[in-house]
Amino acid sequence: MANILVVDDELGIRDLLSEILNDEGHQIELAENAAQARAARQRSKPDLVLLDIWMPDTDGVTLLKEWSATGLLTMPVIMMSGHATIDTAVEATKIGAMAFLEKPITLQKLLKAVELGLTKSVSRKLPPLGVQVGLPESTVEAAMTGSTPPVIVDMGPQANQNFLLEKPLRDARDEFEKAYFEFHLAKEGGSMTRVAEKTGLERTHLYRKLKQLGVDLTRGKRGT
Numbered sequence: 001m002a003n004i005l006v007v008d009d010e011l012g013i014r015d016l017l018s019e020i021l022n023d024e025g026h027q028i029e030l031a032e033n034a035a036q037a038r039a040a041r042q043r044s045k046p047d048l049v050l051l052d053i054w055m056p057d058t059d060g061v062t063l064l065k066e067w068s069a070t071g072l073l074t075m076p077v078i079m080m081s082g083h084a085t086i087d088t089a090v091e092a093t094k095i096g097a098m099a100f101l102e103k104p105i106t107l108q109k110l111l112k113a114v115e116l117g118l119t120k121s122v123s124r125k126l127p128p129l130g131v132q133v134g135l136p137e138s139t140v141e142a143a144m145t146g147s148t149p150p151v152i153v154d155m156g157p158q159a160n161q162n163f164l165l166e167k168p169l170r171d172a173r174d175e176f177e178k179a180y181f182e183f184h185l186a187k188e189g190g191s192m193t194r195v196a197e198k199t200g201l202e203r204t205h206l207y208r209k210l211k212q213l214g215v216d217l218t219r220g221k222r223g224t
Helices: 011-023 034-044 060-069 086-095 107-119 137-145 169-187 192-199 203-213
Strands: 003-007 027-031 048-052 077-081 099-102
Touching: 003 011, 003 034, 011 027, 011 107, 027 034, 034 048, 034 060, 048 060, 048 107, 060 077, 060 086, 077 086, 077 107, 086 099, 099 107, 169 192, 169 203, 192 203
Parallel strands: 003 027, 003 048, 048 077, 077 099
Antiparallel strands: none
């Protein structure tokens, strides 16, 4: 069970997320603005924060910057918005947000993002101002000197590579999909049937997709 802080100015969103995550066995604390979120962050030390971008007093990106600058960004933060631009999502990621969910949020995407967030080590302090954990020193130095480092999404401990957001969308999507399917193949011991069930794809379509992406189909098999 994890302690999750949900910050959103819409009552319906707070109630919905609280109900879903409570059903998953988590303890939920709710905040409707940045002031309440600050107090909850200090009081309960959440394992994960779901943070809305557009709020009436202080927006979520500003609050994220504040936590980062003051050393309080010690937990994974997932940003949420129904109106944010790509630039806003990239900015939040550079500051230290783990992921971005677009509203309306589907149940599957919510639970996957929360699961990934909770696998991250909460004992490891996230660096401020967009310096992602595990980046090379050259990238860290670029951030500290004010130059613009490459924007990188950290996919967490379950992935073996980072994905550059500056790449063309098609290339970035293919990289992600290849890593995604390789992960599930390894996890399921190379079983196409179980991978098809996990990913929600018909087996024939899955096979064609893997061939298209150049995935080594023998990689995850036991004993190979």
